[in-house]
Amino acid sequence: MLAPKRLLTALALTLIGSTTVQAADEVVVYSSRIDELIKPVFDAYTKKTGVQVKFITDKEAPLMQRIKAEGENATADLLLTVDAGNLWQAEQMGILQPFTSAVIDKNIPLQYRSSAHAWTGLSLRARTIAYSTERVKPGELTTYEALADKQWEGRLCLRTAKKVYNQSLTATLIETHGAAKTEEIVKGWVNNLSTDVFSDDIAVLEAINAGQCDVGIVNTYYYGRLHKQKPDLAVKLFWPNQGDRGVHVNLSGIGLTRHAPHPQAAKALVEWMTTPEAQKIFADVNQEFPANPAVPPSAEVASWGKFVADTLPVEVAGKRQAEAIRLMDRAGWN
DSSP: OOOOOEEESSSOOOOTTOOOOOOTTEEEEEESSOHHHHHHHHHHHHHHHOOEEEEEEOOHHHHHHHHHHHTTSOOOSEEEEEOHHHHHHHHHTTOBOOOOOHHHHHHSOGGGBOTTSSOEEEEEEEEEEEEETTTOOGGGOOOSGGGGSGGGTTTEEOBOTTSHHHHHHHHHHHHHHOHHHHHHHHHHHHHTBSSOOBSSHHHHHHHHHHTSOSEEEEEHHHHHHHHHHOTTOSEEEEOOOTTTTOBEEEEEEEEEBTTOSSHHHHHHHHHHHTSHHHHHHHHHHHTOEESSTTSOOOHHHHTTOOOOBOOSOTTHHHHTHHHHHHHHHHHTOO
């Protein structure tokens, strides 16, 4: 999902520390999403408005540090990244500036936005249960918590705890159950592992397909990508916790940098990205769910079925992140 830093523009972007004034008809985005996942929506905006959108891609941590280092000599107008935990961290670093917008308030539900108006969600992904269609019946599955039961001993695959996606899931469990109960659940997951943790979700899905394990926890778009490559994949998605709080949902989102050179142009781009026109492009390319509830998902994403989503504000993932990391370490999830 992430990629080495790339400069995708025919013109050189202002470097750290430079005081060069940028043209007023452009917006610069620092993005932890790779070019093919964001370029289509930016191209559509340029075609519609004439405003050029230039972007640099890198991992989220270096991008956030770069914005902090640039300070008042900012290059980036916007930070686009994945997971509310990362967006919350950017907010805490003081590198984003809050702004209010009636357009965003109308288009994006409150739970998918910063309560301080520092960022907004653009697309959604569920972190849900994947299972083998050959060795597991859907009726055997119920909740995330139940994957800690003895029934799944030696049958579970997980991605590393170092990834923010698992940290955010654990953070929401802490918010729901408290730390003691969540630690018990996570210890149960670790005890039920069939093999060492994997570095990415695709590897988890491949392991289920190959028979190394029977169930796992993954982000939905990874399933979409692998299923597109392997239509005969013997793995399906299951929506857990439909009898209580619902499926854990996280997002990709965007925030205005504190010293954005073109704040008004940047705000206009963010507002447009929450509209149905942009939401359809962005979500379809990423195989995600639109954050704007008025926009239906693509046919492929819709084929996975409807589900009830957790209504917890996603910024909980950031607020509880440090606690979640410590808990996962104590539980032996590495």
